[in-house]
Amino acid sequence: MKTHALIIIFCLAHSIIFGQQRVEAEKYVAEGIAHHDKGDYEGAITRYDKALELDKDNFLALSEKAMTLTALGRFNEAIICCKKVIEKYPDDKELSAVYVTYGNAADGLKKPEKALEIYNEGIKIFPDKYQLHFNKGITLVGLQEYDEALLCFEKAIRLNPSHPGSHNAIGHILNYKKKRIASILVYGRFLMAEPESSRAKINLDILTGLVKGNVTQKNNSKSITIRLNPGLLGDTTEDGKNRENNFSVTELLLDMTSALDFDKKYKKETEIERFIRKFELICSSLAETKDKNSGFYWEYYAPYFIEMKEKNFISAFAHVAFISSGDKAITKWIKEHRQELYDFIQWSDQFEWYGADK
Template identity: 45%
Template sequence: MILHDEGKYNEALDKYEEALKLDKNNLLALSEKAMTLEATKKYDEAIETCKLAISIHPKEDIKTIYLTYGNSLDHAKRAKEALKIYDEGIKKYPDYYQLYFNKGITLVNENQIEKSLELFQKSVTLNPNHPGSLNALAALNRDKRIISILASLRYLSLDNKTSRAKGNLDSVIDLMQQGVTQTDEKNITLAINPKALEDAGKKNKGQNNFSAVDMVLSMTAALDFDEKNKNKTQCEKAIDKFDSVFAVLKEVQKDNKGFYWEFLAPYFIELKDKNLVEPFAYIAFLPSQTDDVKKYHQENANEIQRFYEWNKSYVWKD
């Protein structure tokens, strides 16, 4: 396992073969061998190793075997077979989030976006701390900007140091400014989606409708160009937007329904109720590496810690 983690795949395979000579049906050795074969793109060999492990150990905990099996089929451009194996694994291990996530990735590659979104929703419900699922939800919902922003912000509460974190922050910044442009020193153009206006006025808004929140965000974003805000940093302006968005989430929550209202919205509502918007914003903006953000982290370690303690203890709805 150590050799595999270090990328020394050939050495790792040699060790697994030695172990299998001593115990030819050893499940751990077969599982690790299959993963290493997949990592070295020896997909056919990985598939055969997974088949062997499943046939020998049908009553053991082999959920990772199903994962490697499906992944290897997918990488070998055998998507339909991969989906079948993921389904077999899910039937046997319905609480293993990774199988739903990887099946979702296969469906994205097959351009079955709506089905993949359902799987990413399931995987993040089973494991709310899985960055990959949140990243997928943010990326695939770019046309639904509030949903995308919330998913990206939740991602940034878990990871604010990698290149993927930087991508999520850039997406949040871009989406928050969507539809707001300064035409000259005294004039700002605010473009609100007509459908958002229409949806906001409906009594029966349907599933995952964030039109009212979207309108508030647009109006708050326009205030960036107000004279009183001209000297604020990008993070300080974001705090204003987060305050407004999270407040309206609470205000209209009872009138809305759907996965994102029931899963993501309560997290941000409680975050605001706990007066954690400011430390959270500086955590989310760490990938920017601007001086003001780094300074906040240096001078407000207690507030940063307070957020992370709350974040860790937050109780997610099933």
């Protein structure tokens, strides 16, 4: 009996001590995360190591250490941590983030094929985690596999319609492919998800350039030159049917309308006034031609902007999109139209995206 009692007492004491060590380890992990967020990666590693001295298999300490090691470019060490976590906790619901770090580390070692293998393994276990699809897409972009990358980013935004990184990536690929109207829609959506950042400023410049179009007028001349996108000619099949994601009618109309930018009636327009006028035309054209077209960008993005126009929110949209421009007139408008802006944001946040994976 005494032996049994001693064993029970020993087990209880060990359990209490281990519990105290785990609590202390979690404090170090929290400190490490704070250091990582401040950019003090070495300080973060020190805290994670202290946590692991107390609890050598601590899930969070290992996974966060792997992320910080990746940020430091110490990819091999990060991979060791990731492998340990995956082996030790194969059924943990938070393991998807470890697969993301693992894939990033492999990419950092210039092993994109290995990274894809890791992401695919993670996706097989966690198909609904948008970060895995997004990071797989980034690796595919590095391999110049743009069509495959687009499929990954499209899946990511179905899972998380507000993920700015995926909209950003799609916009750049479509712009590279000269898919002008689809690019306009995607960049517009990006600016709703991330209106204030360095990326927002870059993408706003791209967006306004795309809306402006390829229309020029020589000095002291009434002659206007419109350069049409030669790719428009290939947007139909041999039997005359529209290919998927064909926006040729809207693009042609936008180019023709851009010639009016030089008309006396519109010459005094501000940049945002011109943008609103032309964006309303884009949305009207989308509404008129939607029944004759198909494809992901028609089904996913177009309904958002068509409904936006129907609800008279284009002005609110434009002013949010232009926030990063630094124009004081934008700030003034926002202050004077709080209710309109509130109604727009409420509508945008509650919009039901086509094919969104709940």
